[in-house]
Each structure stands twice: as C-alpha cells, then as structure tokens.
Amino acid sequence: MGFARPFPIQEASIPFILQGHDVIGQAHTGTGKTAAFCLPVLSRLKNNGPVQFLILVPTRELAVQVTHEIIKYSKYTSIRVVSIFGGVSIGQQQSRLERGAQVVVATPGRLIDHLKRGTIELDKVSHVVLDEADRLLDMGFIDDIRFILFYISEKHQTCLFSATMPPEILRLAEEYMTNPKQVLLNEEEISLDTIDQSYLITQERQKFKHLCELIKNESKKQMIIFAATKQRTHRLANDLKDAGFNAISIHGDLSQKQREVAMYRFKTAKEDILVATDIAARGIDIPAVSHVVNYDVPEDPLMYFHRIGRTARAGGTGKAVSLVSVERVDDFQRIINRTEQPIRKLNFELGIEVPVYEGRNNRPSFSRGRSYRPSNGYRDRRENQYGQRKYNNEMSGSRYRERGESRYNNQKRYNRGSHQRSF
Incomplete structure (x- = not known):
C-alpha cells in the first residue's frame, strides 16, 4: 500500500481505534488519515452481513476517494463497500445496497434520502467516522448528522477526523462521543x-x-x-x-x-x-x-x-x-x-512593485442601479436607472423627523389604511 512507516496520525490513533475507544483526530489532508481510521475498523468487521461501518463525508469527490481507498485496503477480503452521494441514480445505489454491503461511504443529504425511502438500515452499524468534520459543519450538515445518528444503535464507536478543530467540533464530540481519545496537533x-x-x-x-x-x-x-x-x-x-x-x-x-x-x-x-x-x-x-x-x-x-x-x-x-x-x-x-x-x-x-491601496473612499464606485456615487464621500444628489433624482438619507428623512415620526411609521399607517379601505 506504499507505507514504509506509519504517519504520526496513524501511529497515534490506530491503537486507540483497535481498543474500541472513540477518537478525535486532527490531521492534514494527505497524511494517511484515511488509512488511520479504515485499517483498524476493517480488521474488526465481519465479511458478510448488514452495514457495520458508516463514513460520512462532505462532498461527492471525497466519497469517491475514500471508497477507492477502502476497496484497496479490503482487496483480499469479501467486504463490500458502497458509496452514496447525490448527482447519480438513487436506484443504482439501492441495487448495490440490496446486493449487500458492510461499509457505506456517504454524503449526509443522499443518505437521508435512502433512510426516508427505507432502502438502507443502520441499526447494526458499530463504527461511525465523520471525515473532514470541520467541512461537514461549515456546509451546514449538523442537523443532518443528528438525524442520521438517531438511526444508529447507541452502542457504537465514533471517530471524528478534521484538519482543524474549531469549538463547534469539540461541542459535537461532547454531545455524541464517550470519553474520546484526542490526537490533536497545535494549530501552528x-x-x-x-x-x-x-x-x-x-x-x-x-x-x-x-x-x-x-x-x-x-x-x-x-x-x-x-x-x-x-x-x-x-x-x-x-x-x-x-x-x-x-x-x-x-x-x-x-x-x-x-x-x-x-x-x-x-x-x-x-x-x-x-x-x-x-x-x-x-x-x-x-x-x-x-x-x-x-x-x-x-x-x-x-x-x-x-x-x-x-x-x-x-x-x-x-x-x-x-x-x-x-x-x-x-x-x-x-x-x-x-x-x-x-x-x-x-x-x-x-522585481514587481507593491501597489498602494488607496482605500474605497478614494475611488468612484457604482451601485446596482448604475447610479454614480461621487468619490468625495458626499452623496448630495444622484439619478437612478430611471433618470429619477434621489437625495441622500439626511435630506429625504428630514421632513419626517420634523414631525416626530419616521418614514417607515408613516408607510405602515398608509398601508394599514389602504388595507381597511379594500374591504
């Protein structure tokens, strides 16, 4: 497989995973992270039966990559792996699941589609990995992850791997992991x-x-x-x-x-x-x-x-x-x-001169309506795209302030009156 010696993330995390501990691992991409969580888990799976190992990833491309790695690692076993992600036929994925799979690599959205259709069961899953967990959270998958974990039995091992460790990751770990072993790098x-x-x-x-x-x-x-x-x-x-x-x-x-x-x-x-x-x-x-x-x-x-x-x-x-x-x-x-x-x-x-940034206020800028905004910072009068004159906020709001009210309150009263007249 091309490993002359284990990478630091592999050396630190594999023993914990083999012992059945939950693990939080921080590692760069390209440092053997996939092997760090796949090799020990694959060695503990049954070669047949239902889905036992679930890996959640943020994107289709990562799902394909991880699937290829698992196929390589499990070459001399009868373990089957299925990748589940959007953009391809859900029927083809269903057919592969029906033929049997012990490992599923999935993006959250498409996996939820299968759960709602009843085409996959996760109650026998004993190992869960959240790969690139920081990106899963950045892309708004936190509620999807909670939904998916609800379908998994309480007794399972959870591993979380991420290149960075923002506070949201640690809060997620506190919610769903039991006394996790931490393999963390300094941010520097x-x-x-x-x-x-x-x-x-x-x-x-x-x-x-x-x-x-x-x-x-x-x-x-x-x-x-x-x-x-x-x-x-x-x-x-x-x-x-x-x-x-x-x-x-x-x-x-x-x-x-x-x-x-x-x-x-x-x-x-x-x-x-x-x-x-x-x-x-x-x-x-x-x-x-x-x-x-x-x-x-x-x-x-x-x-x-x-x-x-x-x-x-x-x-x-x-x-x-x-x-x-x-x-x-x-x-x-x-x-x-x-x-x-x-x-x-x-x-x-x-030998390229460093340009000088003069700031936004020292150059002309244009709004969506193509109305010119003078560079001197004083927007006294301008025209919109219909040729109508517009004045700055102070001028346009002064007549309302003199009466002790705002433009918005006046507009609300007008709308309310119109509403009453229409009935």
Whole structure:
C-alpha cells in the first residue's frame, strides 16, 4: 500500500481505534488519515452481513476517494463497500445496497434520502467516522448528522477526523462521543513544512497576467488553481484555454458525470491545470500535483490550509503561491499569522512593485442601479436607472423627523389604511 512507516496520525490513533475507544483526530489532508481510521475498523468487521461501518463525508469527490481507498485496503477480503452521494441514480445505489454491503461511504443529504425511502438500515452499524468534520459543519450538515445518528444503535464507536478543530467540533464530540481519545496537533503545526509557500501582492486586473507567467515558468507541472466562485472558476478556466494552456474546471454547477470526466482528465494528465472552488476540490488526492495557486484569497483563513494540502501529498513536496489583490492584503496577513512556516513575498524576488491601496473612499464606485456615487464621500444628489433624482438619507428623512415620526411609521399607517379601505 506504499507505507514504509506509519504517519504520526496513524501511529497515534490506530491503537486507540483497535481498543474500541472513540477518537478525535486532527490531521492534514494527505497524511494517511484515511488509512488511520479504515485499517483498524476493517480488521474488526465481519465479511458478510448488514452495514457495520458508516463514513460520512462532505462532498461527492471525497466519497469517491475514500471508497477507492477502502476497496484497496479490503482487496483480499469479501467486504463490500458502497458509496452514496447525490448527482447519480438513487436506484443504482439501492441495487448495490440490496446486493449487500458492510461499509457505506456517504454524503449526509443522499443518505437521508435512502433512510426516508427505507432502502438502507443502520441499526447494526458499530463504527461511525465523520471525515473532514470541520467541512461537514461549515456546509451546514449538523442537523443532518443528528438525524442520521438517531438511526444508529447507541452502542457504537465514533471517530471524528478534521484538519482543524474549531469549538463547534469539540461541542459535537461532547454531545455524541464517550470519553474520546484526542490526537490533536497545535494549530501552528497545521501547515506542512514540505510546502514552499509564497505570495505576490498585485492589482486585481494584473492577476491573470502574473498567473500566466507563473504557469509558463512551471511548465508541464500539474497545478490546482482555487477561485472564489463557480462563475469565476468557469471563466478563469476558459481564459487559460484561450491563452493556450490545458485547463479544465470543476465546480458545483457541473453534473456528477461532468465532474468525473474533469477529474479523470486531470488525473491522467490530459489536462495540466484544474481550476476549482473550495467545495468541489474536497477529496482531490493526486500525488502528481506539484503546485497550488490561490487565485483568490479564501474568506476563511483555515481554508488556506485545506487548499495547500492538495500538494505535498503523503510526505512529498510542493509549492503554494497566492495572488493577493491589494484590497485583500489584510486578509492574507491573518493567514500568515496562523502559521509558523515562512511565506515568502515574491514582489522583491520578481522585481514587481507593491501597489498602494488607496482605500474605497478614494475611488468612484457604482451601485446596482448604475447610479454614480461621487468619490468625495458626499452623496448630495444622484439619478437612478430611471433618470429619477434621489437625495441622500439626511435630506429625504428630514421632513419626517420634523414631525416626530419616521418614514417607515408613516408607510405602515398608509398601508394599514389602504388595507381597511379594500374591504
């Protein structure tokens, strides 16, 4: 299986799992986490019978990855594994469940669909794993998890694995786990020292130019580029294609088939560049990925560590480069403060001048209605999209304040009177 020696998370957690303890494990992606909870549990399962082992994951891609790992680990047994997630036929999944499975890897939403249909029973489950629990909670699955755990017998082992340990995770553990053994890293150790991290401060409009230069300098290397939104991901991949690069995108608007095709083309090196959103990239485990590029700084500093964990898999090395628009420098500084690993500033190395952020109030901005907002900060008068004049809030509200009332109270009285007249 490629393990010369156990990774720290495996060495620390496997004995506890074999002894039947509940376990809270903190580990980076790509550090053998899946093997840490799968190998000891698989060794305790019966080779036939009902579902005994349930693994909950946040995304389809991670479900596929974990399923493939379990198939590899259980190759010389008769244990069957079924993956359950949305975007594919629920009838096909039902057929596989009817043929018998001892292990189920599932996303919460589709698993609940099966529970409501009565196509799966969980009362014989003896082992439950919440994989990437921080993302499960971030994506709003906490109520779904509670719903699912209600169908499982009280006597079962629960293991929770996560790259980060926010307070919500520990509260969940307190609610559903019994005297769990904790295998935790310090937050400062989250970032792997095998990743060469750097960043470039630039104007937003210059990002694409710098990205193309980076790709040219690292030719024939597989790269994952993270963008903020689905639309931005799709557009960036198309722009890279127009610039002559082999790029493909993966995001939530694609069908399951399209996502699988995109991942296959990237894994088989038919495409050198994968442009992805944070959620769609969960579960990507491709050792050949040498570079991760943050085209947009993540809103959550901890998401930065999830992103760069796509490279330097299983003890390898990799590079992570962040293109930081001048407006997001403060946000990126919070990321720098969360890690003790050095993050190099590339502006000096590349001879690129650091742009000066003049602030929002020193430049024109436009509202949705195309109404111009003067840059001097005084919005005395402007026109909306219909050519109607609008005045600032102080002027428009003054006549109500003189009468000791607000615009909103006046409007309510008018609406109430109209309501009475209509009957």
